[in-house]
Amino acid sequence: MSELQNSLLELIRRTSAEIPDDVNQSIIASLEQEKKGTIAESALKIINQNIQLAKRKSQPICQDTGSILFYVDCPVGFDQILFEETAKEAVKLATKKGYLRQNSVDSLTGKNDGTNVGPGAPAFHFQQHRSPEVSVRLVLKGGGCENVGAQYSLPNEKLQANRDLDGCRKVILDAVLQAQGKGCGPGILGVCIGGDRATGYEMSKTQFLRLIPDRNPNPELDKLEQDILKTANELGIGPMGFGGKTTLLGVKICAANRLPASYFVSISYMCWAYRRQGVTLDADGKIGKWLY
């Protein structure tokens, strides 16, 4: 096995079995905030136990090991084809070893060949930069929470949402209301304002690469993020929708240019089983450092 394949296999194992520290801290903080003796508290306790147990056993945190999303930053001249081929082999191997569930189905035949590799799976997003460093980030995005994602086209008459930040606020909070606990909350929102239907959702997912406690450098978006987080947690939806104080752990919003004719707000919901990890790779494909 090549060094690169080895490194990617370890990246997959760790992403599937270990929640990044910022998410873990955020869950522990919300556990302390919930009223003692409530169902919300019990739910968060079990979630926290599950996180510890999965790490100790090196087993998937959730049996839905999700869509496999690679984000690669690389220098000019980096061999992307080789990377993709190697990553696909690593995914197959990780599936054999049980780090990933046999989780990818041919949409036409309904067949699951048990490899997790097929058209569009896994997904790769490459970005070139001018530094020599290669970094690979991996997100495993669950299906239950993907199902509660939503895309709104503004203006939205029913929600009285216009083409401004207040309109965005209204539709984002509507998505939280509609999702209730069905996306295995407490959740994290990744949002893109603008773009087209495809780039909007794509960019909403890149927000999951951010750390939970980070702040948006754009003051207007930062204000919106803080406002939605606070408001959502006042709604009383709570973990799993059982009622309680913790509905969301974080809100991350970006903006993209749009056409004059369209104004999309694309919202992706990430469940508490927020699996994201990343590594830098040296020239041989060996892991340099862990990114989260």
Place this chain on the structure above:
Amino acid sequence: MIKLTFPFNEDKIRALKVGDEVLISGVVFTGRDAVHKYLHDGGQLPPEVKLRDGILYHCGPVVMKQDDGSWKATAAGPTTSIREEPYQAQIIKDFGIRGVIGKGGMGDKTLAACKEFGCVYLHAIGGAAQVLADCIKKVRNVYFYEKFGAPEAIWEFEVQDFPAVVTIDAHGNSLHKEVFAMSQAELAKRL
């Protein structure tokens, strides 16, 4: 915390109300999409699958064969229940099921069937695959393994202190409806 032990007879089930936390012990059978459709279409169960006064668990577990030939559940969290809404009420009625474990809640037809026939919906913690697998002390048997494949088969589990919350009771109450109405009202104040 209420201990709920097999057999889950009607009195025990009717005594439960939404918001109760329970620890389930005894036999539960898994069943998800393929099983529901099969039973709804009039399919027959093997005589060993005794659903009467039993619990059906919406779960597609990861179960590994051990060296001695026995099975072990290594990940076993709930799957989304609402997909079974078209079938669930009929199955509760026909098979005398007393409890359905899943996640995300169910709709009005199931709610009505729970009330009429004495059944509850038990919400497990979505994603807690490891904690819940640990509660499965024994895999007693598997049915329809060839026919439906591993995740869709009927697994007979012996569970101990499996945690869940009653979110639909046998009195017509639904925690999902209550929380939705309350959160909708709270949101309206903040728009």
